[in-house]
Structure formats: C-alpha cells, structure tokens
Amino acid sequence: MKRPRVPVRLIGTIIGAMATFVAIMSAIGTQASCASSYDPNKTTAIVAPDYEIYKNYLDDFLDRRCGTLDCHGAPGRAYRMFGSKGLRLPTGTLFDVALVSGVQPTTEAEKRANYEGIIALEPEEMSRVVARNGENPLTLLFLRKPLGTETGQAPQGARAIGERHKGGQVLDESDPGYRCIVAWLQYPVKLLPLDGAIPRDTGTPDTGAAPSDAAVTGDGSVTLGSPDLDKYCTQLPAYR
Amino acid sequence: MVRKYLLHIALCIGAAASSFGTSSCINDPVHTSAVNALGDETPGYPEESQYHRPGQPCTTCHWSQGPGSNKFVLAGTVFWGQCNISDQEALNPATVKAKCDRQPVDRAEVRVQASKGGAKCFYTNCAGNFFVREDEWNGLTYPLLVSVSKKLSTGQYKVAKMSGHIGREPACSNCHDNPARSVSPGQVYLFEYNEQGVLALPAEAKALKCPPEAPNTDPPKECDL
Numbered sequence: 070m071k072r073p074r075v076p077v078r079l080i081g082t083i084i085g086a087m088a089t090f091v092a093i094m095s096a097i098g099t100q101a102s103c104a105s106s107y108d109p110n111k112t113t114a115i116v117a118p119d120y121e122i123y124k125n126y127l128d129d130f131l132d133r134r135c136g137t138l139d140c141h142g143a144p145g146r147a148y149r150m151f152g153s154k155g156l157r158l159p160t161g162t163l164f165d166v167a168l169v170s171g172v173q174p175t176t177e178a179e180k181r182a183n184y185e186g187i188i189a190l191e192p193e194e195m196s197r198v199v200a201r202n203g204e205n206p207l208t209l210l211f212l213r214k215p216l217g218t219e220t221g222q223a224p225q226g227a228r229a230i231g232e233r234h235k236g237g238q239v240l241d242e243s244d245p246g247y248r249c250i251v252a253w254l255q256y257p258v259k260l261l262p263l264d265g266a267i268p269r270d271t272g273t274p275d276t277g278a279a280p281s282d283a284a285v286t287g288d289g290s291v292t293l294g295s296p297d298l299d300k301y302c303t304q305l306p307a308y309r
Numbered sequence: 310m311v312r313k314y315l316l317h318i319a320l321c322i323g324a325a326a327s328s329f330g331t332s333s334c335i336n337d338p339v340h341t342s343a344v345n346a347l348g349d350e351t352p353g354y355p356e357e358s359q360y361h362r363p364g365q366p367c368t369t370c371h372w373s374q375g376p377g378s379n380k381f382v383l384a385g386t387v388f389w390g391q392c393n394i395s396d397q398e399a400l401n402p403a404t405v406k407a408k409c410d411r412q413p414v415d416r417a418e419v420r421v422q423a424s425k426g427g428a429k430c431f432y433t434n435c436a437g438n439f440f441v442r443e444d445e446w447n448g449l450t451y452p453l454l455v456s457v458s459k460k461l462s463t464g465q466y467k468v469a470k471m472s473g474h475i476g477r478e479p480a481c482s483n484c485h486d487n488p489a490r491s492v493s494p495g496q497v498y499l500f501e502y503n504e505q506g507v508l509a510l511p512a513e514a515k516a517l518k519c520p521p522e523a524p525n526t527d528p529p530k531e532c533d534l
Binding site for chain 2 (some may be wrong): 133137138139140144154155156157158159160162166167168169170171172235236237
C-alpha cells in the first residue's frame with residue numbers, strides 16, 4: 070500500500086500561517102506592554118454641574134425614581150445610587166449593618182456619592198455639556214437611557230431619542246424631573262482657577278438649605294436664579 | 310488529499326465549538342449556581358409544594374430557565390417580625406438563623422398596584438408564601454406598589470406598606486433577605502420592634518400546622534381589593 074505524500078508546498082503554507090499568527094500575537098503583546106501603568110495621583114479635570122442644586126432638588130427625585138434595590142440601587146450598576154430606601158453607602162463596618170436599607174435618612178456622603186456617580190459615567194462628556202451651558206444634553210447617556218424603552222424602540226407616535234433601557238422608559242421630555250435635570254446642566258458653574266477643575270467636597274454637613282445662590286422672594290418662595298430651575302426643580306419634592 | 314482532510318478537521322472543530330456555545334446557553338453556570346446555592350428544602354414544609362422554601366427567592370427556579378415547573382411573575386413570603394442584629398452577630402450564619410427566623414404569616418393580604426394591568430390582591434398560604442403564575446396576571450407591567458396586611462383576631466388590621474416601588478424584581482427575597490443591612494431592608498415583615506426594643510407579636514404569630522390537615526383549608530388565592 071502506498072502512503073500519500075504530503076506536498077512540500079502545503080507544509081510551507083502551514084508554517085507560514087503559523088509564523089504570521091505568532092507575529093501578530095507578539096505585536097499585540099508588545100502594544101499591551103507599552104500601555105501606561107496605573108497612576109493613583111493622576112486626575113481628570115472636569116467642569117461639573119452645581120452640587121448644591123443636585124443635593125437639594127435632584128438627589129431625592131432620582132433616588133425615588135431610579136434607586137430601588139432592584140434597579141440602580143444594586144451594587145453592580147455602572148450608575149449606582151445610594152439612599153435611604155435603597156442601597157446604603159458602605160460604612161466600613163464588618164457586615165454593613167450600620168446604615169440599613171429603609172431605616173436612616175439619606176446621608177450627605179450618599180448624596181455626594183450619587184452626584185459623583187452621575188459625573189463619573191461620562192466625565193469628559195459631562196464637562197463638555199456643562200461648559201457649553203447645557204447645550205445638547207442628550208449627548209449624555211445619563212439622559213438618553215431613562216428616555217429609552219426596554220426594547221430600544223420609541224413608543225408609537227413618539228420621537229426616538231432614548232437609548233435602550235432595561236428598566237423601561239422612566240422619564241419623558243415633559244417630566245418636571247427631566248426638565249429640572251436639563252435646567253441643572255444649564256446652570257452656570259463657578260469656574261475656579263484650577264485648570265477648570267472643580268475641587269472635591271471637603272465634607273460640608275448637609276443642612277438641607279437651598280443653594281447658596283438662592284434668594285427668598287417677597288412671597289417667601291425660593292428662587293434659584295433660573296426660570297427653569299424655579300419652575301421645575303422646586304416642583305420635585307411633591308412630584309416623584 | 311491532505312487538504313481535504315484539513316477541511317474535515319476544520320469542520321469538526323467548528324462543529325464542536327458551536328455545540329459548546331449552544332450548551333453554555335442551556336446549562337447556564339450562573340443560573341445553576343444560583344439554584345444550587347438555595348440548598349436543601351426547608352425542614353417542616355412539604356417538598357416541591359406551594360408551601361416549600363418560605364423566604365427564599367422563588368423565581369430563581371420558577372422562571373424561564375427552570376427547574377420549577379411554573380413561571381412566576383411575582384412571588385414572596387410574609388413573616389411576622391423584624392430582625393435586628395448587631396454587626397458581629399451578622400457574621401455568624403447560625404446566629405442570624407437563630408435570631409432572625411420568624412414564623413410566616415398565614416392569610417396575609419398582599420395588594421399589588423401595577424403601572425399597567427390594574428391591581429390585585431393575593432392571600433399568603435400557611436407557609437407565608439404567595440405566588441402569581443404568568444397566566445394569572447396577563448399584562449402585569451412593572452413598576453409595582455405593594456402593601457401587606459393581616460386581619461388580627463382582635464378584628465384590627467396590621468398593615469405594612471413598601472415605602473418605595475418595585476422596579477422589576479419578581480421575587481421579594483432577592484431584595485428582602487435577612488439580616489437587614491446596607492443591601493437589604495430584611496425580610497417582608499408585619500411587626501417592628503417597639504421603643505423598648507421588644508418585638509410584641511400578636512397571639513396568631515405561632516407555629517401553624519402547614520400544610521393544613523383538612524384539605525381545602527387554604528384560603529382562596531385572591532382577596533378583595
């Protein structure tokens with residue numbers, strides 16, 4: 070019986086293919102090894118929206134609307150919320166029974182963590198939007214998601230502006246909550262001479278007071294200095 | 310000739326890889342692990358019945374992937390009392406069990422208001438369990454508002470309302486498990502500790518024969534709104 074002969078040309082092709090594969094993998098490895106190492110002191114300068122308005126008007130609204138334990142109050146979410154009725158901020162105790170879901174009121178540290186959580190989703194895009202006084206806010210995933218449906222398809226007769234959202238559509242453009250968020254992004258920030266960076270909070274206690282720029286009008290109501298903030302954000306405590 | 314064999318080998322590898330991919334969808338290791346983590350049946354309750362595993366996340370098994378035979382769109386268990394434990398005690402599962410195990414509430418009324426699909430009321434059975442099969446509430450749409458109540462022997466009602474809403478989770482205990490801590494408000498319960506730190510439960514909060522001895526002594530499944 071005669072054994073079939075393997076053509077020399079085919080062996081050459083196989084060896085050539087293997088060599089190409091090794092070369093590609095090697096190149097990928099070289100590229101990866103050239104990536105910069107982690108620098109714990111490196112920071113990203115951002116232009117952040119106003120914290121006082123967020124803390125006094127938006128945090129409670131977003132916590133009620135989005136922060137339940139089965140939605141954005143779950144530890145694994147990219148946009149993760151802490152609050153009284155949902156997930157609590159870890160306190161460093163052994164089993165985290167110091168702050169219990171549903172018991173103590175939301176703390177200042179939790180509101181701060183929620184505020185930073187929104188910014189940290191897309192810090193550069195957030196900076197762009199806020200630096201342009203809230204122009205084109207729908208470039209932010211944070212606003213496109215709650216406008217989107219579970220399938221990603223717009224409801225019949227509606228404009229498709231949202232992005233697929235597993236929790237379904239929880240806001241629409243006429244919602245006072247949505248309008249307050251947009252007004253918040255439009256609110257002029259105070260840029261400090263630190264290359265545009267807003268310094269981190271130093272742990273100011275939560276007094277529950279209105280933002281520092283707010284003024285009390287003759288009839289006793291609070292004005293925030295922007296018609297949309299006055300119109301929509303001040304409605305939120307009663308509308309959640 | 311060899312080229313022909315190479316083609317066959319490539320096809321075989323492709324088919325094998327494809328079958329591995331398919332099996333990973335059926336035998337989802339995450340789901341299997343979640344089912345296995347439930348452990349053995351709860352002693353004292355009949356296995357594989359409507360009374361089994363009170364307080365466990367029903368939809369881990371009663372969902373599209375099984376192995377439970379029915380898919381539930383909402384299910385849970387109601388207990389009599391709250392569980393308060395210290396940080397140190399929470400580290401020991403035996404202590405958590407000893408201090409937090411409560412009797413389930415028989416014939417509690419679980420009222421559910423859906424964002425679409427109306428509202429319904431369900432009774433718990435003697436194991437404190439209630440469950441809604443997929444075909445029992447067509448059009449149920451989350452989010453939901455839920456309250457639990459129980460008519461006591463004194464004629465008074467004890468009511469507990471969820472302060473928030475349920476976004477999309479069908480099993481109560483996936484959020485409500487013991488002990489109460491940063492990620493959970495504790496099991497669904499009717500009575501809290503009073504100012505003196507005492508859990509003053511009513512006379513009804515005692516061990517029941519479950520399932521009931523006489524047939525058909527369980528309440529009807531749905532109650533009046």
